[in-house]
Amino acid sequence: MAHNRQVGVIGEAVLAPRSTDQTSLEEALYAVTHAALRDAGLTIEDIDGIVVAGNDQMDGRAITIMMASGSVGGVNRDILSTPSGAEHAFVLGALRVRSGMYKTQLVVSWSPMEVDNLSEVQRLSNDPYYHRSLPLDDLSSHALQANVLENEVPQLREAALELVRQFRINGFKAYPEHSAAPVEKVWIEGGKMLRYPITEGMVTAPSFAAVAMVIADEDWIKSHPEQKVAWVHGMGWATETAYLGDRDLAQLTSLAAAAGQAYKEAGLQKPTFDVAELADATPYQALVALEGLGLCARKDWVSAVSKAQYGPQGQTTVNPSGGALSFNPVFCSGLMRIAEAANQARGTAGSHQKKNVQKTVGHGASGFAMQYNTVVVFGREPLESLK
Numbered sequence: 001m002a003h004n005r006q007v008g009v010i011g012e013a014v015l016a017p018r019s020t021d022q023t024s025l026e027e028a029l030y031a032v033t034h035a036a037l038r039d040a041g042l043t044i045e046d047i048d049g050i051v052v053a054g055n056d057q058m059d060g061r062a063i064t065i066m067m068a069s070g071s072v073g074g075v076n077r078d079i080l081s082t083p084s085g086a087e088h089a090f091v092l093g094a095l096r097v098r099s100g101m102y103k104t105q106l107v108v109s110w111s112p113m114e115v116d117n118l119s120e121v122q123r124l125s126n127d128p129y130y131h132r133s134l135p136l137d138d139l140s141s142h143a144l145q146a147n148v149l150e151n152e153v154p155q156l157r158e159a160a161l162e163l164v165r166q167f168r169i170n171g172f173k174a175y176p177e178h179s180a181a182p183v184e185k186v187w188i189e190g191g192k193m194l195r196y197p198i199t200e201g202m203v204t205a206p207s208f209a210a211v212a213m214v215i216a217d218e219d220w221i222k223s224h225p226e227q228k229v230a231w232v233h234g235m236g237w238a239t240e241t242a243y244l245g246d247r248d249l250a251q252l253t254s255l256a257a258a259a260g261q262a263y264k265e266a267g268l269q270k271p272t273f274d275v276a277e278l279a280d281a282t283p284y285q286a287l288v289a290l291e292g293l294g295l296c297a298r299k300d301w302v303s304a305v306s307k308a309q310y311g312p313q314g315q316t317t318v319n320p321s322g323g324a325l326s327f328n329p330v331f332c333s334g335l336m337r338i339a340e341a342a343n344q345a346r347g348t349a350g351s352h353q354k355k356n357v358q359k360t361v362g363h364g365a366s367g368f369a370m371q372y373n374t375v376v377v378f379g380r381e382p383l384e385s386l387k
Contacts, residue, residue, distance in 0.1 A: 006382050007097045008221050008229040009342040011040025011214030016178050016207065016329070025059070025112050028210045029071035033108060036212035039348075041227070047214075048102040049078035053089035053109035057121045058331055060114045072108050072212075086111075086211070087237075087334030087364030087374040093215050094232055094376075103220045110210040111329035118206055118330070125368075127242065136244075138281070138330070139203070141368035143195035145249045146284040150197060152250050153298060157197065159305040160283035164188050164202055164325050166308060167280060171322020174352035178207070179326040203282055209329035211336050218382065230345035233359070234268070234377040236261025244369060255292030255365070255373040262361075262375040263294075266383065271295060273316050273377075274357040275344040277337040279365035280323040281330075288370065289363055290318070312354070320344070320352040334364020338376050345378040 013035030017023040037043060050072055054064040061067055065081035068074070082088045086109035093105040115121050122137040134140070150156050165188060171179035181204045182188060191200030221227055236258035240247055263271055271294040278293065280286035287305075290296040295316060296304050304310065310318035319325075321340045324333045341362030343349040357380065364374045 005098050005100050006218040007094045007215055007232040008218070009213055009232070009346065009378070010216050010221065010227045010229055011036045011042065012212070012339045012343055012348070013039055014209060014211045014336065014339065016209040016327070025110065025114070026067065026071045029068055029108060029110060032210040032212045033072045033106065036106070036214050040214040041224070042104070042214060044073035046104055047073065047077070047106045048104050049096060050074050050080070050106045050108065051089045051093040051096070052079065052081050053083070053086040053332070053335065054081060055083050055331055057124055058115060058118070059112055068108070072106065085334055085364065085366035085372050085374070086332040087338055087366070088372070090213065090335055090338050090376065091235055091237055091374060094235060097215050097217045100217075103217050105215045106212065107215065107335070108210065108212045109332040109335045111206070111208065111331035111333070113206065113208045130243065136368065138368065139195050139198065141244065142282045142285065143198050144244070145288070145369045146197055146282060148249045149284050149288070153301060155302050156287075159302045160287070161185055161188050161202070163283040163286060163305050166305070166311060167286070167319050167323050167325045170312070170320050170352065171326025174321045174350070175327060179322055181326060198282055204325055204328040206330045207328055209327070209332060209336070211332050211339055213335070213339055213342070228346040228348055230342035230360075230378040231380070231382050232376060233379045233383045234262035234264070234266030235375070236265070237372070237374040240371045242371065247369070249369055252288050252292045252370055252373065255289065255363070255370070255375070258373045258375045259293050262377050266377040268377070271361070273359050273361045275320060275341060275354055275360040276316055276318045276363070277321060277323070277341040277360070278319060278363040279334065279337060279370065280319060280325050281328065281333070283325065285365065285370060286319070286323070286325070289365070292373070293361060293363060293375065317354050320349070320354060334366055334374065337364050338362035341376065342378050345380050347380075
């Protein structure tokens with residue numbers, strides 16, 4: 001059995017129906033699965049195994065994989081589920097193919113809007129003794145992180161507001177049918193204070209979406225030369241401690257570790273990318289991610305944003321899709337960032353495709369104050385060291 005096979009993304013689809021009342025979750029999963037298979041030029045019979053990422057609490061169901069199995073083609077087929085984060089499903093699927101045990105994998109995740117109170121669902125993820133009674137949800141933890149960063153970096157709030165504006169302009173160009181958040185700075189800064197210092201205009205309300213990706217090994221891809229491929233050059237993932245009191249929220253050591261793993265595997269001495277798709281549930285997250293990925297030092301955050309250094313014309317274009325600040329399917333946002341980075345390397349990103357893309361990076365973060373971090377490096381060509 002061959003080990004450490006080269007892996008490529010050959011298909012992708014995102015489904016975000018405007019009316020969740022007229023589209024059930026089962027219908028959405030069926031539709032996004034078949035859209036990704038069509039993009040790859042495959043049928044479900046060509047798929048060796050499936051990895052899904054779903055969260056029972058967010059789905060409002062027990063053992064959510066049972067609901068998903070039929071819709072994604074998992075009946076009588078090898079299927080695994082991970083509830084921790086959608087980005088972890090991609091890593092698991094890619095590792096299965098890389099092992100040589102599978103030729104192809106289908107990865108699917110979703111973020112439904114069927115629970116009555118998303119904040120309460122997130123609160124239940126806390127340990128029952130210290131955090132659950134605070135109450136602490138995702139936005140509260142992100143706000144704690146934002147406070148620490150604002151205290152450390154002068155004029156950071158103005159840079160954060162401007163970054164939201166820039167990403168939302170990207171989002172309106174990339175997905176005008178989904179991006180409804182305001183781009184005017186006065187609206188971004190204004191609105192209800194949700195969790196200090198984050199206002200209603202600085203974040204985007206949770207949305208319903210499903211995303212699917214098709215992964216194949218190098219032999220399968222060579223036998224289908226018509227495929228548009230994003231080759232996986234490197235992957236890394238790491239976790240912070242769960243207890244916020246033991247963390248320095250101004251730092252993100254897990255992202256630095258994940259990026260280091262991915263870059264070492266990809267043979268990168270210096271992180272240079274044409275496109276970076278990174279986690280940005282808040283603009284402060286995006287800034288910390290830029291630092292963790294080695295793209296922008298903290299001392300340069302304010303000047304880089306003011307000069308639109310990471311805009312469409314920059315050496316590295318950041319979040320040309322608009323990111324979660326434009327469209328925010330909470331649970332599967334990490335997989336969407338990875339899918340967007342892969343599409344840029346495949347040359348299939350549509351209206352927001354950057355020209356002459358050779359290398360991209362996708363970053364997913366989940367958990368309280370970005371507890372989990374995953375980094376995937378893509379290239380348009382296979383990795384030379386593994387040929």
